[in-house]
Amino acid sequence: MNITLIANAVEVDAGVKRLSMRFIKQCAAPERERLSPELCEQITDAFEGHGLLTVPRKLPTSENEWVFVLSKDSPLGQAVSLAGAVIAMSLLGIPPLPDDLDDRFPELVSLGKGQGEWLRGIRK
Incomplete structure (x- = not known):
């Protein structure tokens, strides 16, 4: 799975990039015909390995959808990570x-x- 092109694009654009799932699939798995939930999980894991996260966290399986790919180290990426932690704590009843x-x-x-x-x- 090669997502180096996406990782470089996110780095060049100040840590955030809006991409279509069709483009992500072409970069990550051009041999695949469709996006399956399993492939989306593999793509998410590959993004995490490159220090990237997506909004929404769970990638859609439709190629017509758009997602934001963020660098975890960017201010926006840190804010998204912090917001996720706040939501998780709230759901657990922890202030x-x-x-x-x-x-x-x-x-x-x-x-x-x-x-x-x-x-x-x-x-x-």
């Missing part, structure tokens, strides 16, 4: 933010209009 957030990060809580209320809502 993703500390209770003393207001005391420890007052500028963060007051940043923007209404952002403080939104951050407090995550902890509940």
Whole structure:
């Protein structure tokens, strides 16, 4: 599976690239006729090996769909990884933010209009 072309394109474009699943299939497995769930998992594993992640995380099997391929080390890639961790913690019932957030990060809580209320809502 050769995704070097995709990895280089993501690197050149500041860590983010919007690609069609048709193009990803042509690069990763040109001999395959269709995208199967198993092939999509293999592509995802190959991306992870190159330090890349996709949005959505689970690749679609339709060649007409578009996905974003991100570098894990880019600011956007780190934000997506952090958001995934927050969602996972919320689903497990674990508060993703500390209770003393207001005391420890007052500028963060007051940043923007209404952002403080939104951050407090995550902890509940």
